[in-house]
Amino acid sequence: MSAGRAKAGGQIGQNGEFYKGGTFLPSTDNPKRTPTKRKRGPKRDLIAPGEFAEYPEGHGSIFMVIRNYVAFDRLADGTFGPFRRSDNAKAIAYQFGDGAMLDELIAKYNAGERFFPYPARPE
Incomplete structure (x- = not known):
């Protein structure tokens, strides 16, 4: 009615x-209903396949940047980690230029680092 x-x-x-x-x-x-404010949880990001963690202010997840350009498998030293895929060279060139930054991020990820400062973050 x-x-x-x-x-x-x-x-x-x-x-x-x-x-x-x-x-x-x-x-x-x-x-009357009043609009409710959305409560934000902690700032979390994927740091590995299926693994979330809070990230420090001013930093980003290495995994979130490299995940579309790498494959995860057993590396030469027997550990599990990312390695550069060869089937997306054009996308890597577009996002990272010559790809040196991607190789640097992969090396940091394999060394155990999961976050990096934003100024180096490609968008």
Whole structure:
């Protein structure tokens, strides 16, 4: 059941609250809803396949930058980690230029680092 619109100049609705002229009036006695603020959780990012961690202010996840350009498998030394894929050379050239930065990030990731400062972060 519709209660219609408020009269010009405003009107008190069925729920006892004021409504500006032309706005829809409530058809219930419930109070107006107020927008709720979204509570942000801790700043988290993927640091490895399926592994999240909070990142320090001003830093980004190495994994989030390199994940589209690498494959994860057993490396030559027997550990599990990323290595550069050869099938996306054009994308690497577009994102990283000559690819030296990508190689540097892969080396840091393999050395155990998971975050790097933002100024070096390619967008």
